[in-house]
């Protein structure tokens with residue numbers, strides 16, 4: 001039986017792009033770093049910390065680079081598996097912006113708490129506060145808890161007018177330390193479509209966050225941090241003095257979503273994660289097919305890839321391993337073997353995590 005090794009399969013480090021087998025995910029590292037530095041400058045300008053969310057890439061080497069470029073403020077994760085991957089690879093300051101539920105996961109969280117310098121997690125209910133406190137006691141640790149408040153996304157988070165009561169419960173738990181609030185502001189993305197609307201809606205959301213902080217402080221509990229997301233909103237929300245930290249995730253890459261949402265500040269040049277494909281069939285003058293379909297692009301949203309370097313063709317449909325390209329508006333002629341590069345439609349899913 002032949003043994004297949006990685007030397008014989010897949011891309012090799014340093015291999016020229018033109019020689020890579022397709023479909024293949026590309027990252028423009030220089031442009032990616034430029035994006036990271038741009039957000040670091042926004043954070044500096046508004047005197048907030050930038051803690052990058054790694055859920056988009058789940059890659060510890062990139063996370064370490066983000067930490068380096070954003071002033072050593074640690075990273076943000078969405079799963080326990082991500083926390084584990086980051087901790088194992090030397091990232092020692094982690095915020096998990098997600099509720100951990102279930103005894104075995106909570107025990108794993110406590111174990112991870114002993115592996116890093118700083119770890120905080122998220123709660124938004126009596127159930128999650130009490131279970132976190134019980135796990136901390138069971139494992140003889142003090143766990144840092146951030147209270148998530150629902151700013152209008154209607155996903156997770158306690159209602160703003162119930163936040164002070166829950167903050168009191170956290171503050172009163174001997175094995176918990178109250179770190180402040182997660183005020184994730186992503187609902188602004190569906191309310192705003194111009195720069196001015198982004199400014200106004202993000203400000204309104206942060207005014208609500210300020211009211212919640214005032215309520216909690218009126219109850220005699222200090223609110224050290226107010227964390228807000230994401231790539232589209234954090235550069236606007238950061239302008240409000242209530243914010244102490246922004247957690248954008250997608251921002252090194254951008255994607256079709258960001259490109260379409262904020263055309264005044266995101267261009268194709270800022271979209272750094274692309275998939276290089278090869279034309280496998282040219283059935284007629286108006287249509288061709290590439291080797292990147294719904295599996296390659298992880299098409300789980302009603303959004304399609306956009307050509308990175310040209311505007312004369314359109315990705316119009318996908319099956320699992322085929323991408324349909326409409327070429328009816330193009331003057332160019334295409335041949336089997338031509339290469340076409342597309343901006344990814346949603347978050348990059350390439351994962352280094354197993355859980």
Ligand SMILES: Cc1ncc(COP(=O)(O)O)c(C=O)c1O
Pocket residue numbers: 053056097184228229230231232247248249250251
């Ligand atoms: C709580 C939280 N913070 C930050 C982010 C990062 O958002 P984005 O990838 O849009 O930058 C997310 C993404 O879902 C999130 O859930």
